[in-house]
Each structure stands twice: as structure tokens, then as C-alpha cells.
Amino acid sequence: MSRGAFSHFELLVLTAVVRLGDGAYGVNIAGEIEEHSGRAVVVGSVYGALERLEGKGFVTSRLADPTPERGGRAKKYFRVTAAGLRHVREAQRVLTALWRRVPQFKGGLA
Amino acid sequence: MRSSPPPALAVWLLERFSGNNALVGDLVEAFGAQRSTLWFWKQTMVALLVIHAGALLALTGLVALFAIGRRIAIPGVNADALAALASGTGGTFRVYDVLSGGSLARGSVLALAIHPYTTAATAVELGAWLRRRASGRITGSKWIVRGTRMLAIIVAGTQALGLTLFLERQSQVPGGLALVGHSGWTFRIPAILALTCSTLFLMMISDRLSKAGTANGLLLVFAAGAFVGLFPARSIGVVPQLAMNLAIVWITSQAYRRDLCAFAR
Numbered sequence: 001m002s003r004g005a006f007s008h009f010e011l012l013v014l015t016a017v018v019r020l021g022d023g024a025y026g027v028n029i030a031g032e033i034e035e036h037s038g039r040a041v042v043v044g045s046v047y048g049a050l051e052r053l054e055g056k057g058f059v060t061s062r063l064a065d066p067t068p069e070r071g072g073r074a075k076k077y078f079r080v081t082a083a084g085l086r087h088v089r090e091a092q093r094v095l096t097a098l099w100r101r102v103p104q105f106k107g108g109l110a
Numbered sequence: 111m112r113s114s115p116p117p118a119l120a121v122w123l124l125e126r127f128s129g130n131n132a133l134v135g136d137l138v139e140a141f142g143a144q145r146s147t148l149w150f151w152k153q154t155m156v157a158l159l160v161i162h163a164g165a166l167l168a169l170t171g172l173v174a175l176f177a178i179g180r181r182i183a184i185p186g187v188n189a190d191a192l193a194a195l196a197s198g199t200g201g202t203f204r205v206y207d208v209l210s211g212g213s214l215a216r217g218s219v220l221a222l223a224i225h226p227y228t229t230a231a232t233a234v235e236l237g238a239w240l241r242r243r244a245s246g247r248i249t250g251s252k253w254i255v256r257g258t259r260m261l262a263i264i265v266a267g268t269q270a271l272g273l274t275l276f277l278e279r280q281s282q283v284p285g286g287l288a289l290v291g292h293s294g295w296t297f298r299i300p301a302i303l304a305l306t307c308s309t310l311f312l313m314m315i316s317d318r319l320s321k322a323g324t325a326n327g328l329l330l331v332f333a334a335g336a337f338v339g340l341f342p343a344r345s346i347g348v349v350p351q352l353a354m355n356l357a358i359v360w361i362t363s364q365a366y367r368r369d370l371c372a373f374a375r
Binding site (some may be wrong): 025026027042043044045048049063067069070071073074075076105 | 134153157159
């Protein structure tokens with residue numbers, strides 16, 4: 001697998017980061033995926049995916065100030081990079097192009 | 111917002127073993143926003159599994175390696191005779207046997223296990239510490255790594271020679287079995303090579319695991335050996351033994367072809 005390739009879950013996480021903008025962090029990224037996929041998401045898995053995406057240069061992170069409701073622990077915010085955004089767009093383009101050629105999906109049928 | 115705190119044990123486990131403070135904070139925050147205790151425990155356990163999946167997988171592989179490796183006898187040694195000799199001993203021999211994955215009592219090529227490396231690491235670290243205390247000079251990590259590897263090879267070779275000489279001199283084997291078929295350098299050289307190379311192989315695995323950030327490779331190899339050593343090995347037939355020998359030779363040759371040059375640098 002090339003350095004730029006990512007798994008289905010990583011694509012979901014990256015897309016959620018794009019959607020949440022500057023306020024993306026572990027809990028709301030997991031919530032965003034749960035809301036749209038209808039499946040329970042483990043926050044630890046989200047962090048695993050974010051770590052890999054950060055290693056590939058698709059997201060960057062920054063630590064905010066610690067807060068009492070987090071037991072004095074800092075929140076880690078994630079933001080998509082230009083390379084990450086390019087890969088999300090590319091994934092969208094490829095998937096849309098493929099779906100258009102699947103007869104079962106024509107007319108919006110799933 | 112709820113007022114009760116999250117399960118203290120789960121928080122402790124996360125803080126101790128996740129190495130990710132932001133994740134702990136996220137889970138505490140989500141728990142405060144009406145998530146259940148069961149949810150918190152599930153998140154904790156799965157997070158720890160995900161974070162340590164690589165180490166668990168590596169540990170499983172190492173356990174399998176020791177379980178197979180301890181069945182491959184040192185060339186020229188009658189493993190059954192050695193097992194008969196070892197059955198009457200205890201104390202230090204038994205402890206060392208357990209730590210080598212049960213390889214010592216079976217006269218296996220893994221008899222030295224990773225111990226030459228741990229011995230060398232301790233000696234080099236101690237030497238670096240003494241040098242710092244005496245002259246205030248700090249030994250570079252590059253030299254520590256190189257020194258540890260070189261010393262480990264010397265220790266492994268020396269221990270292998272000692273073990274082969276020890277095996278040659280055993281004459282009190284129950285049942286009058288011969289421990290070593292033909293004494294002398296025709297036995298010692300292949301035996302020393304097999305023992306030293308097996309330790310080098312374990313060192314290479316340990317280094318790769320540490321370098322990849324999977325876990326502390328030395329600790330993982332040591333733990334896997336000790337775990338396997340707790341279970342007695344059963345004899346298997348000649349054909350499976352031969353097949354395993356060939357498989358190990360092939361795997362080792364592949365691994366060395368790819369990594370020995372990098373390892374020796």
C-alpha cells in the first residue's frame with residue numbers, strides 16, 4: 001500500500017475532520033461518524049486513525065488548555081492539511097465515478 | 111452534566127497504559143455528558159487493545175517462535191539424553207531453563223535465548239554510568255547501541271562455547287545415553303554457530319520491535335521465552351521436526367538476507 005493510501009475508517013475520520021473544521025477532536029469526530037454510519041465508534045480507534053493520518057501528513061494537531069470537565073487534561077484538536085483535503089477530494093471523485101457506472105445505483109437507488 | 115466521576119480503575123488503566131492524555135480527557139468529558147459506566151469500560155478496553163495490538167501480535171508470534179524453536183536441537187546433541195539429565199536437576203538450571211523458553215533442558219538452538227543481549231545491555235549501561243560518574247563524560251547513544259551489540263555477540267559466543275564444553279563433559283546421564291555423539295571441534299563449531307546465530311536472530315527481532323515503536327523488544331522477547339518455558343515440551347515425530355527445521359532455516363535466511371547488513375551497522 002502506498003504512503004498516500006488509507007483505509008475506509010481513515011477516510012471516514014478524515015472526512016469528519018474536514019466537516020468539523022477547527023473544532024475537530026476525538027469525541028466529536030467519533031460522534032460525527034456514529035451519527036452518519038449508525039454504528040458505535042470507539043474513541044481509541046479514532047485516535048489510532050488520527051495518528052496514522054498525522055504520520056501521512058493529512059492532518060495536524062494542536063493542544064488546547066486543560067479544562068476541569070476533562071479532569072485537567074488538555075484537548076487535542078485536529079485540522080486537515082492541504083494534502084489531506086486533496087486526498088479526500090480524490091477519494092470522492094473516484095468513488096462517485098465508480099458509482100455512476102454501477103447500474104444498480106442509477107437513479108439514486110441503493 | 112453528571113456529578114459522579116468515571117470508574118477510577120478504568121481511568122488509571124488508561125493513564126498508565128494508553129500513553130495518550132488527550133484520549134483520557136476525551137473519555138472523561140464524554141462520560142460527564144451522560145455516557146454510561148459500561149460505555150466507559152468498553153471504550154477503555156478496546157482503546158487499550160487497539161493501542162497495544164502490535165505488541166500483542168508480536169508477543170503471540172514470539173511465543174510461537176519459542177515453542178517451535180525449542181524443539182530444534184543443537185547439532186550433535188542427543189536432546190532426549192539431555193532431557194533425562196535435566197529432569198534430575200533443579201534450582202538455577204531450572205530457572206534458567208524457564209527463562210530460555212524450556213530450550214536449555216532440551217538442548218535447543220535457542221538455549222541462550224536473549225540473555226547475552228540483556229547481559230551486554232546491563233554491562234554497557236553500567237559502564238556508561240561509571241564513566242559519567244568518574245569523568246563527567248556522557249557516552250553517546252550510538253556508541254551504547256554499537257557496544258551493546260558487539261558485547262552481546264562476544265557474550266553469546268563465549269556462553270555457547272561454555273555450553274558445548276559442559277555438554278561434552280556430562281557422563282552421568284540416566285540410562286547410559288550418550289549426550290554428544292562426537293566430541294571435539296566438529297561438534298563445537300556448528301553448535302556454537304547455531305547457538306550464537308539463534309541469539310543474533312532474537313536480538314534482531316528485539317531491535318526491530320523497539321525501532322518500530324511496537325514495544326520494548328528486549329522485554330517482549332524475554333517475556334515470550336519465559337512464558338513458553340513454563341510449559342513442558344512434548345516430543346514430536348521426525349517428519350514434523352524436519353519440516354520445522356527447514357521452515358526455520360528458510361525464515362532465518364530470508365530475515366538475515368534483508369536485515370543482517372543493516373543490523374551490523
